[in-house]
Amino acid sequence: METVNPSLVPQRKLNNGMIIPGIGMGTFGNDRFTSEEVADAVYGAIRAGYRLFDGAAAYGNEKAIGEVYARAFADGIVQRQDLTIMTKVWNDMHGKGDVLVACAQSLRDLQLDYVDIYMVHWPFPNYHAPGAHLTGRNPDAVPFTVEEYMTVWRQMERLVDLGLVRAIGMSNMTITKLEQVLPLCRIKPAVLEVEINPTFQQPKLFEYCKAHDILPIAYSPMGSPCRPERDTEEGDVVTFEMPELVEIAKAHHCHPATICVKWAVQRGHVPIPFSIYENEYVGNLKCTTEDFLTEEEMEILRKADKNARLIKGKVFLWEDAKDWRDIWDGEDAWNVL
Ligand SMILES: NC(=O)c1ccc[n+]([C@@H]2O[C@H](COP(=O)([O-])OP(=O)(O)OC[C@H]3O[C@@H](n4cnc5c(N)ncnc54)[C@H](OP(=O)(O)O)[C@@H]3O)[C@@H](O)[C@H]2O)c1
Secondary structure (H helix, E strand, C coil): CCCCCHHHCCEEECCCCCEEECCCECCCCCCCCCHHHHHHHHHHHHHHCCCEEECCHHHCCHHHHHHHHHHHHHCCCCCHHHCEEEEEECHHHCCCCHHHHHHHHHHHHHCCCCEEEEEECCCCCCCCCCCCCCCCCCCCCCCCCHHHHHHHHHHHHHHHHCCCEEEEEEECCCHHHHHHHHHHCCCCCCEEEEECECCECCHHHHHHHHHCCCEEEEECCCCCCCCCHHHCCCCCCCHHHCHHHHHHHHHCCCCHHHHHHHHHHHHCCEECCCCCCHHHHHHHHHCCCCCCCCHHHHHHHHHCCCCCCCCCCHHHCCCCCCCHHHHHCCHHHCCCC
16 A cells, blocks of 8 residues: 655644644444444545545444544554544533543544544534435424533533643634634634635635634535435536536646645645545545646636535524525625635
């Protein structure tokens, strides 16, 4: 297997002083792959030189992934402190006392003493079963409220106090929501995990994060070509087919996926591409260490933003919501510079 020296991979500093890799691997694959297939890829990725992994209780594969972490430590490939392991509390564990239980369950499944970065997966308690299809709205679904969110965040802060997590983060937030909760946080989020790819660059949110010293983690950095059907709509932009991306990929003799990764890392957000295929995940890591994009290419890609959200979150809609844009506070209409 081709390997990449982790010390050559760009690093990022969090607002609590932690240093983390500038690229990681995603692990949401259970709509298409078994937990074991995803876990095997995690093991391969550790061997290849990945040191950052994104997970979630909701992905349903933490037990299988925990086994490969334990194996990687036992095999002496890495030590625990070499890895940055991220996971998230799911929407059905937002109640008082729930977050500690959820974190304990993830620690148990992952066979760890602590998680490096623990995130709130979505900013409301709207639950859907794994692999759910879109059949009407859940009558129990509710919109975001500051009170509900801060109930969760206070528990997240206590996890830091207890030493069970090194840093805490948010996911799927908007500027509108951050404006309401950031002033109330005793411990500010170190990261914000949101969709960012060349077709949906979220420049305002990106700048907002920079100004507040929050590191953006980019989910679906390739434009999630294999995302669940519930998140597709007719007319969705196909990231890999963007002419600007295709053109730059040709010039670098690589797949457009490689350009998505290079663009992300050079812009300064942390992509967490998913793939179980060795050639893809090794390539995604290796490309961050060589053959960089020029300033001109970065500018072409910046201008190519289509402001087209792919992961819409429709499955979380509450009854009174107009459409999925309500989940994002209508910001897609103005999240451009
Ligand atoms: N916080 C959240 O709410 C949230 C939401 C969504 C995702 N995430 C996280 O973000 C991670 C990544 O997002 P994602 O899985 O939606 O989408 P993604 O990483 O944008 O796309 C993954 C797909 O891209 C293709 N790909 C990857 N590397 C490639 C390469 N080098 N060449 C060609 N194709 C390549 C693969 O297709 P093939 O399999 O066909 O090769 C793979 O299935 C997830 O695994 C998860 O950890 C978080």
